[in-house]
Amino acid sequence: xxxxxxxAKMLHLQVASALVCILLxxxxxxxxxxxxxxYNNHSDIQQRSIARQxxxxxxxxxxxxxxxxxxxxxxEWVGQQSFLLMNIYRGHRMLYSNFSxxxxxxxxxxxxxxSNFSxxxxxxSDEERESGESWQVFYPVQFSDGPAQVQLxxxxxxxxxxxxxxxxxxxxxxxxxxxxxFACRRIVKxxxxxxxxxxxxxxxxxxxxxxxxxxxxxxxxxxxxDSMRVTLRQQQEEEAKASAKVKNLITEMSHDLRTPLTTxxxxxxxxxSRKYENDAQKxxxxxKIDTKARQLKQLSDNLFEYALVTRDTVVTxxxxxxxxxxxxxxxxxxxxxxxxxxxxxxxxxxxxxLMLTVKMQYIRRVFDNITSNAIxxxxxxxxxxxxxRKEEKWVGLRFANHxxxxxxxxESTQVGLTSIETMMEKMNAVCRVEQGTxxxxxxxxxxxx
Numbered sequence: 534x535x536x537x538x539x540x541a542k543m544l545h546l547q548v549a550s551a552l553v554c555i556l557l558x559x560x561x562x563x564x565x566x567x568x569x570x571x572y573n574n575h576s577d578i579q580q581r582s583i584a585r586q587x588x589x590x591x592x593x594x595x596x597x598x599x600x601x602x603x604x605x606x607x608x609e610w611v612g613q614q615s616f617l618l619m620n621i622y623r624g625h626r627m628l629y630s631n632f633s634x635x636x637x638x639x640x641x642x643x644x645x646x647x648s649n650f651s652x653x654x655x656x657x658s659d660e661e662r663e664s665g666e667s668w669q670v671f672y673p674v675q676f677s678d679g680p681a682q683v684q685l686x687x688x689x690x691x692x693x694x695x696x697x698x699x700x701x702x703x704x705x706x707x708x709x710x711x712x713x714x715f716a717c718r719r720i721v722k723x724x725x726x727x728x729x730x731x732x733x734x735x736x737x738x739x740x741x742x743x744x745x746x747x748x749x750x751x752x753x754x755x756x757x758x759d760s761m762r763v764t765l766r767q768q769q770e771e772e773a774k775a776s777a778k779v780k781n782l783i784t785e786m787s788h789d790l791r792t793p794l795t796t797x798x799x800x801x802x803x804x805x806s807r808k809y810e811n812d813a814q815k816x817x818x819x820x821k822i823d824t825k826a827r828q829l830k831q832l833s834d835n836l837f838e839y840a841l842v843t844r845d846t847v848v849t850x851x852x853x854x855x856x857x858x859x860x861x862x863x864x865x866x867x868x869x870x871x872x873x874x875x876x877x878x879x880x881x882x883x884x885x886x887l888m889l890t891v892k893m894q895y896i897r898r899v900f901d902n903i904t905s906n907a908i909x910x911x912x913x914x915x916x917x918x919x920x921x922r923k924e925e926k927w928v929g930l931r932f933a934n935h936x937x938x939x940x941x942x943x944e945s946t947q948v949g950l951t952s953i954e955t956m957m958e959k960m961n962a963v964c965r966v967e968q969g970t971x972x973x974x975x976x977x978x979x980x981x982x
Contacts, residue, residue, distance in 0.1 A: 546716040554709040573690040582689040600678040620684040739766040797825040883921035888982040895956040929978035
């Protein structure tokens with residue numbers, strides 16, 4: 534669909550409305566003229582109108598005591614009328630005419646009565662020529678200086694024509710406004726609809742889509758609003774998930790903290806009250822106190838790690854680097870730490886050296902969490918394997934170990950694993966956890982640059 538600006542669309546509507554009104558005006562004007570012409574030719578409206586004008590003129594002359602040669606007073610009365618032609622004769626001498634341009638040298642000029650041109654409203658048909666015979670009629674008027682004959686033509690139909698023409702102009706202007714309003718009504722209704730949908734968004738309704746219609750600036754606005762609606766809804770869903778996750782974490786963490794803390798307080802009370810039989814039993818209680826204290830420290834460290842990762846909302850990744858350069862040092866530190874704790878490691882890192890984009894700070898923290906998890910739950914009698922993995926456009930490492938038999942997973946909240954997943958997500962990477970009763974594995978995959 535071709536894009537049309539709202540300004541161009543409004544201009545087209547104005548031009549179209551104006552053309553409609555102009556055509557309507559001329560059509561009505563033609564019809565009005567034809568109707569008035571027909572009425573003029575088939576009625577005695579002219580004769581009756583002239584008779585009324587002569588009667589009014591006689592009253593004026595009598596009241597003002599005007600003579601037939603008082604042209605100024607006669608002009609004043611004729612000027613107040615519309616479309617009135619008048620000749621005044623006394624015998625064969627013209628005393629007054631309001632449409633004669635000159636009478637020679639200023640002397641009275643004799644003219645034959647009825648020798649002036651006729652004035653009619655129409656197209657010169659036989660009927661109109663017959664109606665023009667009213668111009669040949671002479672009416673006696675008594676002036677102050679004696680009687681005279683008045684030859685008069687008053688076209689009342691022409692008066693109606695002028696009035697109706699003005700009314701048609703007003704009517705067509707009104708039609709233009711109405712037509713333009715109806716043409717703009719669809720745009721206005723769309724604006725009102727967008728306003729109502731925006732108000733619904735403000736009220737929290739993000740499920741109802743914004744209506745997208747047409748191809749103009751309003752359409753662009755609607756698309757932007759709908760995109761904003763989708764984004765806000767996704768943010769709300771993510772915030773709801775994060776809030777539920779935090780609530781669940783707090784609930785489980787409170788339970789996990791309560792268990793070792795209760796045991797720690799119990800052994801502390803035994804030692805403080807000297808309720809032990811010998812020094813060997815005392816040392817055993819102290820060792821248990823130390824174990825529980827370290828367990829609490831590990832839980833608090835994991836919780837701090839999780840809070841720190843989730844707080845960093847914006848992450849800037851390091852420049853691209855080769856696989857070997859990224860993982861060589863963290864792997865070496867991990868293997869060294871595990872070997873010091875009595876674990877054997879089997880490495881299979883492959884031969885491909887691909888480019889990755891990561892954040893080294895997160896890589897070290899991920900490896901620290903994996904190492905800590907292995908030390909706590911892995912079977913020292915079985916080796917820990919680190920294997921190179923490549924899947925289409927992804928590459929990474931898989932860490933696998935056997936779970937220590939009878940080992941109870943004290944960190945049921947798995948805050949460490951949650952921290953790893955969060956850090957991997959911020960690096961646009963993937964974390965897969967495979968957890969069973971006998972074996973545990975975690976796979977880290979990064980997109981190839």
